[in-house]
Amino acid sequence: MRKRVVILVAAGLAACSGSHRQTSLQTVRLAIHQDPIASLPMRVAQTLSYYQESGLAVETSEVSGGTKALQALLGGSVDVAAAAMSDAVQLAGEGRDVRGILVLYTRPTAALAVAPSLKGTIRTIHDLKGRTVGVSAPGSGSHQILNFLLVSNGLSPDAVRTVSVGMSASSVAALEHGTVDAAVLIASAISVFERRQPGQAFLVDLRTPEGARQIFGSQVFPSLGLLAEDRWLRANPDTARRFVRAVTRGMQWIRDHPAEQVRDMLPDAVRTTAEADLLAIRQMQQVLSSDGLMPAGSAELIAKFVAVSKPTFRATPSDLAHIYTNEFAPAK
Numbered sequence: 001m002r003k004r005v006v007i008l009v010a011a012g013l014a015a016c017s018g019s020h021r022q023t024s025l026q027t028v029r030l031a032i033h034q035d036p037i038a039s040l041p042m043r044v045a046q047t048l049s050y051y052q053e054s055g056l057a058v059e060t061s062e063v064s065g066g067t068k069a070l071q072a073l074l075g076g077s078v079d080v081a082a083a084a085m086s087d088a089v090q091l092a093g094e095g096r097d098v099r100g101i102l103v104l105y106t107r108p109t110a111a112l113a114v115a116p117s118l119k120g121t122i123r124t125i126h127d128l129k130g131r132t133v134g135v136s137a138p139g140s141g142s143h144q145i146l147n148f149l150l151v152s153n154g155l156s157p158d159a160v161r162t163v164s165v166g167m168s169a170s171s172v173a174a175l176e177h178g179t180v181d182a183a184v185l186i187a188s189a190i191s192v193f194e195r196r197q198p199g200q201a202f203l204v205d206l207r208t209p210e211g212a213r214q215i216f217g218s219q220v221f222p223s224l225g226l227l228a229e230d231r232w233l234r235a236n237p238d239t240a241r242r243f244v245r246a247v248t249r250g251m252q253w254i255r256d257h258p259a260e261q262v263r264d265m266l267p268d269a270v271r272t273t274a275e276a277d278l279l280a281i282r283q284m285q286q287v288l289s290s291d292g293l294m295p296a297g298s299a300e301l302i303a304k305f306v307a308v309s310k311p312t313f314r315a316t317p318s319d320l321a322h323i324y325t326n327e328f329a330p331a332k
Contacts, residue, residue, distance in 0.1 A: 026239040027057045029078040031069035034062045035167045036270040037187040037280045038224060039082060041104055041288070044265050045250035054242040065167055066224070067140045073098070079232050080243065084141035085222045085294075085323070089302045090310060092319040097230035100324040102244050102292040104251070107212045108223040109187045109287060110145055111202040115175045119200060122182060125153040134165035134174050134183030139309075141223065142184040147309040149204060152215065157309065169272075172196065191280035192272055207283050216305070222289075222298050225324075237328070244328040248292055255288060294324040 028051075032039040042060070045051055051058045061078060063069050069081035074096070082104070091098045114122045122128060128150070135143040147157040165174040171189045174180045176196070182203070185193055190207070193200070205211040209219035226247065233240050254262055259281040263274070271277055299320040307313045 024055050025057050026055065026236065026242075027059060028080060028239060028243050029059045029061070031061045031063050031072045031078040031081045033066065033069070033082055033167065033187075033224075034064055035187045035189075036266050037284050038109065038167075040262070040265065040281075040284065041247055041250040041254060042082065043250075043267075044253055044262075045246045047265050048250070048253065050246040050249045051243075054246045056239070056242055056246065058243075065136045065140050065142075067137045070227070073227060073229065079236075080226050080228045080240075082224060083227050084144070085225045085298075086141060086144055086302050086306050088225070088227055088323040089299065089320065090306050090313065092323045093303075093306070093310075093313050098227055099230060099233075099322060100225040100227050100294065101233070101240060101328045102226040102247060103222045103289045103294055103324075104224045104226065104292070105284075105287045106220050106222060106289050106295075107209075107287045108141070108145060108206040108221065109190070109284060110142060110206045110223075111185050111190045112146070112149065112182060112204040113175055113185050113190075113193055113200070113202055114182045115178055115180060116197050116200060117178050118181055122203070125149055125203060126155065128182060129155060129159045131181040132161045132163060132179075134171055134180035135162050136167050136171070136184070136186060137164050138162070142186055144305065144309045145206070146184050148305055149215065151308045168192075187284065188272070188276070188280045191276045191283065194279065195273065195276045207287060216301055218298075218301055220295050220298060221301060221305075222294060223287075233325075233328075241328045244292070245330050248330050251288055251292065255285060255290070259285070292329050293326055299323055 032042050066083035070083045070087050072078045073081035085100055088098060088100045133146055135146055150157055150159055163180060165171040165183055167186050168189050171183050171185055172193050175183050212221050213219045259278045262281050263277050303320060
């Protein structure tokens with residue numbers, strides 16, 4: 001079920017901030033992951049009133065993953081979506097006017113885990129052949145990661161049966177109950193699995209520089225970012241700039257504070273154990289972008305990644321140049 005949180009700025013608060021009058025408040029409709037760790041920069045910007053201080057009224061919709069966020073964006077129900085940068089590349093190849101305006105994470109917070117009952121049986125990617133593997137949703141970033149891992153190891157994407165297991169607790173439960181033989185875990189689900197299944201090694205861990213380099217040939221592979229349609233950006237350049245600035249402040253705050261203080265930003269309802277939350281936060285801090293910009297050469301790497309799941313996908317250099325803009329990033 002989708003939750004909606006509406007942040008409104010009162011006239012008195014706006015006056016006290018000294019930055020924007022109420023008449024200048026602009027609404028931004030935002031779709032984010034339900035996963036509390038993946039969406040943490042936006043949650044921090046909300047909790048610390050960075051949106052309000054930027055003269056924004058932000059309406060936040062929590063959805064089950066990047067695929068749903070992108071659907072909301074393309075359907076016109078939100079202005080900005082937290083989704084995979086690979087989605088931006090794919091849409092560019094389809095001629096859609098969607099581009100990234102802020103890179104959140106420089107590597108995927110993803111790991112491929114094996115069901116505890118099959119520990120020692122599934123040791124390599126090749127051992128997945130004929131098995132059932134969980135992904136957050138069909139066509140999602142986690143599904144694309146699985147396809148890329150299979151193809152990189154000489155298997156076709158249809159060598160396994162994929163099923164949707166969602167994110168967070170549901171994906172861990174699917175592994176522990178044997179509903180799936182393996183699963184691509186995302187963000188907070190990884191630390192929960194590590195805590196509940198100590199000593200259970202991952203087949204692949206993309207959070208580490210070594211893991212990313214082994215799979216992608218680079219330790220930098222921009223994953224989650226903020227995407228918007230060009231028509232909204234052209235109509236609302238100042239609003240987009242203020243919004244990106246607020247989220248960037250949230251990212252900076254996360255980098256500058258210990259995990260214990262960052263955990264205080266998580267709503268009680270989405271916290272797990274202190275040990276699992278702190279582990280997930282520290283791991284997230286390591287992959288959090290320092291400037292929100294798309295590194296040189298990363299678009300080409302992402303295009304190769306997308307082509308594995310979409311064999312008909314073709315992106316020209318002009319397409320790739322369109323997937324991201326630094327126009328709205330805070331000036332250094």
